[in-house]
Amino acid sequence: MKETITQLLDTAVATLQGAGELPADLSPAIKVDPTRDKAHGDYATNLALVLAKPAGCKPRDLADKLIAALPENDAIRRTEIAGPGFINFFAATDAIAGIVSQILDAGDTFGRSLIGAGEKVQVEFVSANPTGPLHVGHGRGAAIGDCLCRLLEATGFDVTREFYYNDAGAQINNLMRSVQARAQGLGPDDEGWPEDGYRGDYIADVAQAYLSGETVTADDREVTAKADPDDGDAIRAFAVAYLRREQDLDLKAFGVEFDVYFLESSLYAEGRVEETVNALVAGGHTYEADGALWLRTTDFGDDKDRVMRKSDGDYTYFVPDVAYHYNKWQRGFTTVIDEQGADHHSTVTRVRAGLQALEVGIPQGWPDYVLHQMVLVTRSGVEVKLSKRAGSYVTLRDLIDEVGRDATRYFLAARRADSQLTFDIDLARSQTNDNPVYYIQYAHARVCSVLRKAENDGLAFDHGVAMANLERLDAPQEKALMNRLARYPDSVERAARAREPHQIAQYLTELASDFHTCYNAQKVMVDDAELRNARLALGLATRQVIGNGLALLGVSAPEEM
RNA sequence: GCGCCUAUAGCUCAACCGGAUAGAGCAACGGCCUUCUAAGCCGUAGGUUGCAGGUUCGAGUCCUGCUGGGCGCGCCA
Numbered sequence: 001m002k003e004t005i006t007q008l009l010d011t012a013v014a015t016l017q018g019a020g021e022l023p024a025d026l027s028p029a030i031k032v033d034p035t036r037d038k039a040h041g042d043y044a045t046n047l048a049l050v051l052a053k054p055a056g057c058k059p060r061d062l063a064d065k066l067i068a069a070l071p072e073n074d075a076i077r078r079t080e081i082a083g084p085g086f087i088n089f090f091a092a093t094d095a096i097a098g099i100v101s102q103i104l105d106a107g108d109t110f111g112r113s114l115i116g117a118g119e120k121v122q123v124e125f126v127s128a129n130p131t132g133p134l135h136v137g138h139g140r141g142a143a144i145g146d147c148l149c150r151l152l153e154a155t156g157f158d159v160t161r162e163f164y165y166n167d168a169g170a171q172i173n174n175l176m177r178s179v180q181a182r183a184q185g186l187g188p189d190d191e192g193w194p195e196d197g198y199r200g201d202y203i204a205d206v207a208q209a210y211l212s213g214e215t216v217t218a219d220d221r222e223v224t225a226k227a228d229p230d231d232g233d234a235i236r237a238f239a240v241a242y243l244r245r246e247q248d249l250d251l252k253a254f255g256v257e258f259d260v261y262f263l264e265s266s267l268y269a270e271g272r273v274e275e276t277v278n279a280l281v282a283g284g285h286t287y288e289a290d291g292a293l294w295l296r297t298t299d300f301g302d303d304k305d306r307v308m309r310k311s312d313g314d315y316t317y318f319v320p321d322v323a324y325h326y327n328k329w330q331r332g333f334t335t336v337i338d339e340q341g342a343d344h345h346s347t348v349t350r351v352r353a354g355l356q357a358l359e360v361g362i363p364q365g366w367p368d369y370v371l372h373q374m375v376l377v378t379r380s381g382v383e384v385k386l387s388k389r390a391g392s393y394v395t396l397r398d399l400i401d402e403v404g405r406d407a408t409r410y411f412l413a414a415r416r417a418d419s420q421l422t423f424d425i426d427l428a429r430s431q432t433n434d435n436p437v438y439y440i441q442y443a444h445a446r447v448c449s450v451l452r453k454a455e456n457d458g459l460a461f462d463h464g465v466a467m468a469n470l471e472r473l474d475a476p477q478e479k480a481l482m483n484r485l486a487r488y489p490d491s492v493e494r495a496a497r498a499r500e501p502h503q504i505a506q507y508l509t510e511l512a513s514d515f516h517t518c519y520n521a522q523k524v525m526v527d528d529a530e531l532r533n534a535r536l537a538l539g540l541a542t543r544q545v546i547g548n549g550l551a552l553l554g555v556s557a558p559e560e561m
Numbered sequence: 562g563c564g565c566c567u568a569u570a571g572c573u574c575a576a577c578c579g580g581a582u583a584g585a586g587c588a589a590c591g592g593c594c595u596u597c598u599a600a601g602c603c604g605u606a607g608g609u610u611g612c613a614g615g616u617u618c619g620a621g622u623c624c625u626g627c628u629g630g631g632c633g634c635g636c637c638a
Binding site: 029031033034035036037040044046049052053058059082083084085086129166169170171290291292293294303304306307308309310311312314316317318321341342343344345346347348349371373374376414415416418419420421422424427435436438439441442443445446449450451452453454457487490491494495498502503505506509510513516517519520521523524525560561 | 563564565566567574576579580583585593598599600601603619630631633634635636638
């Protein structure tokens with residue numbers, strides 16, 4: 001429908017150009033939008049407003065000429081000029097209803113597109129170090145990152161989900177010492193407890209499992225405990241595997257799985273850190289000062305230069321970061337998206353600067369970032385601190401157990417990443433029935449219920465009858481619903497381009513609202529078989545689109561509630 | 562002090578590359594179940610889109626300044 005109108009306008013512009021009414025060298029991007037207000041018809045364009053200046057005439061006069069030049073088309077019932085010069089299009093009912101058969105034909109593929117053209121895209125998200133259970137912030141990253149991946153897959157990209165973590169640095173040594181202390185029977189407040197040790201109870205669980213010789217299997221590794229409390233290397237390997245397994249279980253329970261687990265240690269083992277340092281030095285962007293090696297990141301927009309190699313000889317985290325991203329580039333990912341908490345936003349400039357300093361042809365502004373703002377967790381009106389070291393933070397597991405997977409995912413993915421999020425646990429638990437996700441799921445379950453009833457009444461859906469009578473769907477609520485359904489592919493594309501999964505949640509809420517309105521206004525199971533089948537078709541189409549959309553969010557579409 | 566993000570209804574949030582009368586949910590008020598699931602619908606009320614300028618046919622959206630909030634500013638990650 002939208003394409004039809006765009007085409008008609010395109011023809012009209014060409015006609016006016018031929019007649020000398022419009023400059024011939026003009027090739028305007030014709031924008032046709034669904035209207036927000038039914039009084040404005042089904043679609044509208046601002047074309048006359050945009051072209052008024054180059055055409056040298058008043059917008060409304062130009063709109064007149066454009067309409068006069070529009071080719072005849074059965075899909076358009078009538079047009080009108082409104083406001084400053086908008087052209088409103090009122091579509092014929094059967095033209096609107098055509099979307100129903102399109103959806104039923106396309107099924108699960110409705111809304112999918114090929115704009116990604118198979119391009120390799122990597123999305124790195126969560127990337128929590130294996131020093132403790134995942135917290136709510138990781139949950140938000142997991143929800144946004146995974147939904148983003150689903151969106152990119154739906155728009156034709158070849159997506160790799162990647163999880164990067166440090167399995168060998170100072171933090172891991174701290175983890176090892178903490179587990180060792182627990183294995184020796186020490187508590188966080190006892191003498192001999194390591195400074196800045198991880199105080200959480202889970203450390204005791206790790207120690208216990210280690211001492212009992214347990215074997216743990218994470219997605220990317222399997223380790224059997226040596227049970228020797230003096231073997232630091234064995235403890236370290238076991239603790240990492242144990243916590244990785246715990247994170248994997250939480251992520252699975254959240255509906256998130258990764259294709260690649262990338263270890264920071266591998267960058268050292270494979271000489272990639274050395275290689276990166278050498279390349280940076282060779283590039284001439286480094287210098288030595290105060291016994292350290294610096295990178296002149298200020299050449300690339302950073303506000304101060306950064307130390308690469310400390311005076312003690314160790315590299316700062318920033319070097320493996322650059323090496324890692326260089327490796328992503330070498331693996332052929334033309335588009336890389338890093339989803340991470342905004343508290344790490346300073347790495348953005350730094351990593352990009354490091355990549356530019358390599359001078360290996362990586363574009364400026366590569367990679368892309370999606371940064372989510374902090375999640376504030378409250379319980380009983382009191383903020384719960386997110387510090388791992390304090391050991392008292394709300395885990396993703398807590399939320400899944402208390403709130404449920406669907407609601408947690410929806411809650412964390414339904415808002416713009418840019419906005420801060422207060423996750424009130426009491427509210428999330430007590431308001432379970434008020435959560436918008438149930439509003440959407442309920443619409444899905446309601447359609448299913450009607451279809452079941454049709455089946456039970458021996459009045460099963462007849463596709464042929466339905467398709468022959470789609471023009472019977474002419475109630476205003478039905479038209480609104482169909483127009484909404486028609487917008488779904490655009491919504492998916494727009495959300496994918498903007499990297500904003502929350503737009504899908506928004507769309508689904510509006511779609512569910514249109515459906516509920518329709519459901520209350522028009523009874524489906526009427527005696528008139530032609531009308532009934534047409535309405536059943538509309539129900540099927542609605543169910544399909546809600547299901548497709550919820551799948552993008554990783555939220556289930558229940559058949560009954 | 563500098564950098565990034567942010568400010569929209571009482572609360573939580575939307576608003577499609579700048580479009581027409583800024584929309585939902587919760588909370589409030591009034592209606593709707595002998596009819597397909599009332600986890601729903603319909604209606605009422607609720608706004609100087611933080612403030613002040615600017616850009617233009619048109620600004621919540623873009624630009625500048627200011628104010629409030631979050632995050633970051635280490636030879637930590």
